[in-house]
Amino acid sequence: MAATKASKKSVSVPKITEETADITIVKEKLKSVAKELHEKENLHFEHLSFITAVDFGDYLELIYQFYSYKRKHSLTLRTRVLTKDLVIDSLTSIWKAADWQEREVYDLFGVKFKGHPNLKRILLAEDFPGHPLRKDFACKNDEEYILK
Amino acid sequence: MQSWHYADLVYMYTYIAVGIAFIAVALGLSRLVAPHHPSKVKNEPYECGEVITGQPWIQFNVRYYVFALLFLIFEVETVFLYPLAVAYKTLVKTMGISAFIEMGIFVVVLGLGLVYPWRKGILKWV
Amino acid sequence: MPGAKTDTIKLNIGPQHPSTHGVLYIKAELDGEIVKNAEPQLGYLHRAIEKLSENRYYHQALPAVDRCDYLCPNLNELVYCMAVEKLAGIKVAERAEYIRVIMAELHRITGHMVWAGSLVNDLGAMFTPLLYSVRDREKLLDLVEKISGSRMFPNYNRFGGVKLDIPEGWLQDVLNYIDIQEKNLVDFRNLVESEIFDVRTKGVAKLTTKQAINFGLTGPLLRATGFDWDLRRDEPYSIYDRFDFNVITEKDGDLRAIYNVRIAEVTESFKIIRQAVKDIPAGPICNKVPSPLRPDKGDCYVRIESSKGELGVYLVSDGSDKPYRLKLRTPSFCNLRAVQELVKDYKLADLIAIVGSIDIVLGDVDR
Amino acid sequence: MSPLVRLLVSLAISFPLLLLNVVFIIWFERKTLADIYGGIGPKHHGPFGLFQLAFDGMKLIAKEDVIPAKADKMLFIIAPFLVFVPAFMTFAAIPVYNNIYARNFDIGIFYIFGATTLIPVGIILAGWASFNKYSLLGGLRSAAQQISYEVPLLMATLGAVMLSGSLSLVEIVKAQSKVWFIVLQPFAFIFFFIVMLAELNRAPFDMPQAESELVAGYNVEYTGMRFAFFMFGEYAMLLVMSALVTILFLGGWNSPIPALNGLVPGITWFVLKTYLIVFIIIWIRGTFPRLRVDQLMHFSWKVLLPLNLANLLITSAILTVVYL
Numbered sequence: 011m012a013a014t015k016a017s018k019k020s021v022s023v024p025k026i027t028e029e030t031a032d033i034t035i036v037k038e039k040l041k042s043v044a045k046e047l048h049e050k051e052n053l054h055f056e057h058l059s060f061i062t063a064v065d066f067g068d069y070l071e072l073i074y075q076f077y078s079y080k081r082k083h084s085l086t087l088r089t090r091v092l093t094k095d096l097v098i099d100s101l102t103s104i105w106k107a108a109d110w111q112e113r114e115v116y117d118l119f120g121v122k123f124k125g126h127p128n129l130k131r132i133l134l135a136e137d138f139p140g141h142p143l144r145k146d147f148a149c150k151n152d153e154e155y156i157l158k
Numbered sequence: 159m160q161s162w163h164y165a166d167l168v169y170m171y172t173y174i175a176v177g178i179a180f181i182a183v184a185l186g187l188s189r190l191v192a193p194h195h196p197s198k199v200k201n202e203p204y205e206c207g208e209v210i211t212g213q214p215w216i217q218f219n220v221r222y223y224v225f226a227l228l229f230l231i232f233e234v235e236t237v238f239l240y241p242l243a244v245a246y247k248t249l250v251k252t253m254g255i256s257a258f259i260e261m262g263i264f265v266v267v268l269g270l271g272l273v274y275p276w277r278k279g280i281l282k283w284v
Numbered sequence: 285m286p287g288a289k290t291d292t293i294k295l296n297i298g299p300q301h302p303s304t305h306g307v308l309y310i311k312a313e314l315d316g317e318i319v320k321n322a323e324p325q326l327g328y329l330h331r332a333i334e335k336l337s338e339n340r341y342y343h344q345a346l347p348a349v350d351r352c353d354y355l356c357p358n359l360n361e362l363v364y365c366m367a368v369e370k371l372a373g374i375k376v377a378e379r380a381e382y383i384r385v386i387m388a389e390l391h392r393i394t395g396h397m398v399w400a401g402s403l404v405n406d407l408g409a410m411f412t413p414l415l416y417s418v419r420d421r422e423k424l425l426d427l428v429e430k431i432s433g434s435r436m437f438p439n440y441n442r443f444g445g446v447k448l449d450i451p452e453g454w455l456q457d458v459l460n461y462i463d464i465q466e467k468n469l470v471d472f473r474n475l476v477e478s479e480i481f482d483v484r485t486k487g488v489a490k491l492t493t494k495q496a497i498n499f500g501l502t503g504p505l506l507r508a509t510g511f512d513w514d515l516r517r518d519e520p521y522s523i524y525d526r527f528d529f530n531v532i533t534e535k536d537g538d539l540r541a542i543y544n545v546r547i548a549e550v551t552e553s554f555k556i557i558r559q560a561v562k563d564i565p566a567g568p569i570c571n572k573v574p575s576p577l578r579p580d581k582g583d584c585y586v587r588i589e590s591s592k593g594e595l596g597v598y599l600v601s602d603g604s605d606k607p608y609r610l611k612l613r614t615p616s617f618c619n620l621r622a623v624q625e626l627v628k629d630y631k632l633a634d635l636i637a638i639v640g641s642i643d644i645v646l647g648d649v650d651r
Numbered sequence: 652m653s654p655l656v657r658l659l660v661s662l663a664i665s666f667p668l669l670l671l672n673v674v675f676i677i678w679f680e681r682k683t684l685a686d687i688y689g690g691i692g693p694k695h696h697g698p699f700g701l702f703q704l705a706f707d708g709m710k711l712i713a714k715e716d717v718i719p720a721k722a723d724k725m726l727f728i729i730a731p732f733l734v735f736v737p738a739f740m741t742f743a744a745i746p747v748y749n750n751i752y753a754r755n756f757d758i759g760i761f762y763i764f765g766a767t768t769l770i771p772v773g774i775i776l777a778g779w780a781s782f783n784k785y786s787l788l789g790g791l792r793s794a795a796q797q798i799s800y801e802v803p804l805l806m807a808t809l810g811a812v813m814l815s816g817s818l819s820l821v822e823i824v825k826a827q828s829k830v831w832f833i834v835l836q837p838f839a840f841i842f843f844f845i846v847m848l849a850e851l852n853r854a855p856f857d858m859p860q861a862e863s864e865l866v867a868g869y870n871v872e873y874t875g876m877r878f879a880f881f882m883f884g885e886y887a888m889l890l891v892m893s894a895l896v897t898i899l900f901l902g903g904w905n906s907p908i909p910a911l912n913g914l915v916p917g918i919t920w921f922v923l924k925t926y927l928i929v930f931i932i933i934w935i936r937g938t939f940p941r942l943r944v945d946q947l948m949h950f951s952w953k954v955l956l957p958l959n960l961a962n963l964l965i966t967s968a969i970l971t972v973v974y975l
Contacts (some may be wrong), residue, residue: 056497059587060613064600075585075613079497079513086585107500108623130638133327135417142335143609157490165654168764169661169754173743176662177736181880188712188876201720203783204871208296208309214784216291217789218316225948229798232956236805239963240761243812246967250974258971265964272956281952317788317944406863410854410943419689426716483674483946494828548702609864632788632944636864 034088037132040097047076047085048104054078055085059109060100063119065145068093070119074101091121100126118143195263225282290388292320299328301635302407306646310623312635319635322627324620325564329650337610342577344366345607349597351383352612353648356391358384358428359590360612361441366521367414369598377571380445381523383431383562386458387440388522388588389553389560390428393465394421395591396504396546396553397472399468399643400528403446403543404476406640407484408633413476422636425463430454443577445570455561462554469550485539486501489626489638492537499622503593503615505642511536517644521549527556533637546591547642576605592616592643611614617650661754661953663742673886674704679926680933687937703737714875719782724873726780731873731880733773737766738887745894748904748917759820760808764801764837765893767850770825770888774852774869775857777881781872789868791943793852793859800849800856805957807843810836811899811967820895824903831902838962840900842897842955847892849947852885854936893928897921901928 035043047055053074064071074087091098100123101108112123113132120141123129131138140147165226215240249257263277276282293314295401307328313321333352337345350357363385367540369376373472376384395522401417418608425435430451432438440447445608493509514531516524534541534549578599587596593615600609619642669704678693678701685692718727744754744759754760772791778790812818814835815826823832833840849856859869870881897903901924904917943949 018453053524057502058500059585059594059610060598060618061594062609062611064516064583073583073599073611075596079511105500106498107618107621108287110617111500114617133330135327142332147335147363166754167758169658169743169756172658172662173740174736174898176666178732180666180739181732181735184712184876184880186714188714188716191713192875193715195715196720198720200717203721203781204866205296205784206298206300206866208298208299214782214787215779216293218290218787221837222922223702223794225795225952228952229801232802233805235712236802236809239809240805240812240818243820246970247816254972254975258406258967259968262964265960265967266661268721269957269960272960274698275882276953277890278487278766281949283625293784293787302866314788317792408855408857408861408863409939410683410684410688412935412937414686416689424702475938478939480942484943486942522867631943633861633864633941 014020014147031083032086037089037091037098040089041101043087044101044104047087052081054080056080058105058107058111059084061101061108061115064145065119065143067145067156070096072098072115072121079140089140096121097124099124100120100129102126114152117141120144198213228280231271232268235271239264239268290315297322297635298415302603303640305402305640305644308594308620308639308644308646308649310607310635310639312632314632315576317633319627319630319632322624322635324623326617326638326650327462327621329646331647331651334612335649339606342579342607345610347437347458348442349612350439351647352614353590353592353595353616355397355645356388356591357437358387358391358440359395359588361439362388362522363410363586363588363590364610365443365594366588367439367584367599368577368579368644370584371582371599371601372443372573372577374444374573375571377445377568378549378565379449379567380569382440382560383446383450385522385524385527387428387431387534388559388562388651389448390424390458390461390555390593393550393553394424395643396550397421397465399591400432400472400476400543400546403640404481404638406636407481409476413472416468416472417473420465423464427454427457427461429449432459432603442570445568447570449556449569455564458557459561461637462557465552465561466554468492469547473547476596482540484633484637486536488539488630488634489641490536490538491528491626495625496537497559497621499617501593501622502590502618503591503609504542504549505532505593505622507533508545510535510539513589515594518589521586529553529555537595538614539637542641559623560592560611578603578605588614590615592648593619612651614648616644616646617643620644620649652673656695659934660936661752665742665752666739668891669739669857669887673883676886677704677891678793678930679884680936685931685936686796687934690782708879711875711879716877717872719872723780723782726776727872728877729768730773730780731776731884734770734884735887736884737769737773738884739889740766742887742889744820746824746898746903747849747893747921749825750823751918752821755819755821756806758818760812760818760823763891764805764808767888767891770884773884777868777873781869783872785865785867786871789859789861789865789871791866793869795851795928795944796856796858796947797852799848799948800955802957803842803951803955804846804850806956807839807846808899808964809963810839813966815888818849820898820903824898824905827902828905831905833900833902836900836966838958839897839966842959842962843896843900846951846955847896848872848935849951851889851892851932853889853932853949855939856947857936857941861941863941889929889932890925893925893932894921896928897924901965940945 046055057077057079059075059077062073067089069092072089076085076116099114113122116129117131117133118141125136295312295314297312298309301476308324311323312319333348336348346361349360352360398416398421401414404413406449415609428438429435434438486541491509493511496506496509510533512531512533517531531551532545534544581603583595583599583600585598594616596613599607600610602608623639682692693703696702696706718724741763743754744756744762772792775790776788811823811832814832815823850858870878904921906920
């Protein structure tokens with residue numbers, strides 16, 4: 011798994027030399043790293059392609075895909091949140107594109123984004139039980155909800 | 159009033175009465191034929207199938223009515239133009255150029271009436 | 285009028301509304317005709333494609349992905365197949381690459397044309413422009429049916445190639461179709477580009493490049509702001525580097541610019557298809573793929589330029605025969621976010637037009 | 652003929668005539684639009700689907716009549732009357748030929764405009780009474796729009812009145828026996844035509860209905876026969892206005908070339924011209940997108956009205972020179 015390999019590096023401020031890069035950071039640093047990614051002239055990641063999460067049992071890996079139109083390089087930024095403590099900083103203040111992406115992750119995985127202006131479910135109904143893209147979400151919950 | 163004026167009115171009212179009667183008959187027929195099963199959901203106003211928030215009868219923005227006021231002014235003035243227009247031929251023949259001048263005054267006054275709200279910015283839809 | 289107290293109306297636009305392109309629901313707040321706030325509410329067409337795919341074999345996810353953007357399904361298939369191929373290290377047959385490009389561009393044409401038709405519909409025209417483009421789409425669906433057996437959802441791409449070889453005379457049919465479409469495009473433009481269309485679209489929902497990038501807008505919306513970017517040229521996938529075509533940009537960033545970009549792109553697609561039809565080589569249409577398919581552990585992100593913008597697939601494999609996680613980065617979803625900010629202080633009629641201009645397909649938004 | 656018999660005969664003729672024409676226009680519109688956008692249109696009932704409307708009517712009669720629970724019932728019921736009855740009223744004043752008319756009002760134009768001014772009232776009532784936000788917006792738009800276009804409408808007619816020196820529609824047509832007013836008043840004709848579209852709520856000015864924005868505008872909540880009467884009133888007005896254009900500018904029953912006078916009955920010319928106008932209106936609907944509400948207002952007050960005033964001045968100047 012690329013994620014597990016990368017996690018050993020534990021980089022906080024990335025150095026990007028190649029065309030693409032793949033780094034993993036601790037979640038506390040996310041906001042400051044993101045700011046730097048966005049603002050530093052040699053990084054200049056102005057395009058946030060998507061935010062998503064992958065469920066690995068006791069932790070969720072959050073994936074941020076960036077691209078720089080100016081420098082023509084892309085970056086996959088990974089960070090982890092423990093399933094017990096699903097809170098992470100929101101990036102909406104830097105990229106407006108992050109707004110709905112974060113809401114989607116919140117909706118489908120239950121990750122709470124600190125500082126998000128409007129953190130509500132986006133695809134599912136407000137009273138939907140559980141977060142369906144988590145691996146422990148059994149599909150029969152769904153049926154019960156529909157029957158209800 | 160001359161007798162044919164009354165005839166005009168008779169025609170007008172008959173046509174109105176027939177129009178109303180036609181609708182009444184058609185609605186009555188429909189009442190006989192059509193089903194009638196009111197339900198709570200059916201009698202809700204349509205709003206794209208979502209739960210309604212707030213109500214439509216509110217203090218509405220005044221900008222729609224500004225035009226109504228303007229209309230009133232212009233309509234009344236325009237109505238006065240009609241007799242002038244009908245009699246224009248005879249007026250020109252009897253009064254000569256002054257008929258045109260009178261017409262011009264009328265139109266210019268109307269024009270000023272338009273320029274005023276225009277400059278005031280009332281014609282702008284904000 | 286100063287001093288007059290007025291209330292705002294909270295209006296639900298959608299999901300059962302004639303011009304929300306399906307089941308989009310916009311919570312709008314109106315002050316008279318002016319939109320003070322508009323918030324799209326999604327999910328009425330959520331079919332959990334991502335979750336479904338996790339419980340299916342790799343190839344079984346294909347039909348599900350097909351149903352994402354139902355106007356140009358082939359592009360969804362293409363990007364999903366590319367992701368699996370990248371993860372599993374599968375080579376694509378040369379002939380299949382050409383067929384894929386032809387199919388993709390055909391769908392791009394119809395995507396753009398149906399968009400343009402429905403935009404004019406949203407602006408209040410009778411069905412004429414929309415039906416003009418739907419009429420042309422009908423011919424395209426015939427072509428798709430001929431090659432794949434299915435009209436709407438071809439399910440035609442396979443890992444390593446495509447499902448079936450080209451039937452006899454199909455390439456000629458494609459060329460004929462393009463000729464007809466090219467003529468009809470002139471007709472369409474004559475019909476649509478009237479004075480009223482101009483006043484309705486020029487200067488509406490102006491965007492700067494900086495804003496557009498920050499919103500995460502891609503595709504024609506971004507190009508309409510004057511930003512020269514097209515994944516087909518700048519990050520060539522499949523065999524797009526072999527074709528000669530222009531990337532269209534406009535500088536205004538308003539509805540009219542978006543319209544111009546898309547219509548011009550249709551012409552570029554004609555060019556690409558003509559070249560592809562000319563150069564298409566003989567040979568096998570699909571490489572051998574191990575069955576069941578078990579890509580190595582790992583993940584990848586693949587993106588292509590769909591008719592709406594950057595369409596991406598993020599795929600994680602845990603080494604089993606099912607995808608561990610499939611994330612679809614759909615352009616409709618990302619672009620629709622901008623509506624919220626764009627419509628402020630425009631009229632209600634503009635709101636409908638702006639939503640229409642974004643080119644949303646609700647299947648693509650909700651997945 | 653005693654006056655009473657005459658009244659009854661005119662009613663007996665004009666009422667079915669209106670019904671038939673409206674039904675025909677609706678069929679004609681659907682067929683024409685279908686031709687424009689490459690469809691087929693009604694085709695199953697009768698030759699060329701001509702009886703489609705009869706079946707539609709049956710369906711509408713048999714449809715449930717729903718009045719929203721919170722609606723203002725009184726106004727809700729009155730509104731369709733206010734749309735249909737004026738349209739029918741105006742029919743009394745339309746002369747089809749020299750001596751074929753229900754009544755030759757000597758203020759015929761006033762009579763027609765007076766009656767049509769009631770229609771926006773019906774629309775506003777319908778919009779307000781429905782207790783629906785869409786219909787409210789539609790009604791308010793109608794208030795602003797139809798009212799704004801009323802003034803240019805009257806102004807555009809003034810030219811014809813000045814030329815003929817009469818408000819009677821028969822007299823106006825008679826004044827055109829040599830030259831049609833479209834030749835003498837080309838601009839007034841254009842203005843009148845545009846304004847007429849707005850008065851009729853037809854594309855590209857169909858703001859109060861605006862399917863793509865307001866779903867159906869003021870008549871969202873109406874079902875069955877009540878809805879039918881809105882439609883009916885609308886198409887009756889379409890007919891009346893087309894006839895009015897014919898009378899005011901296209902020479903009514905006068906044949907296009909004076910030499911042809913008397914060859915064909917004058918009514919034929921009248922009907923042909925009216926339906927030509929109807930066709931053009933439908934054609935425009937099939938082609939153009941809708942204007943926005945503010946653009947609509949600007950167009951009326953800032954373009955049409957000044958141009959109309961200018962046209963009026965120029966006309967009177969020329970007339971002065973001619974008459975002197």
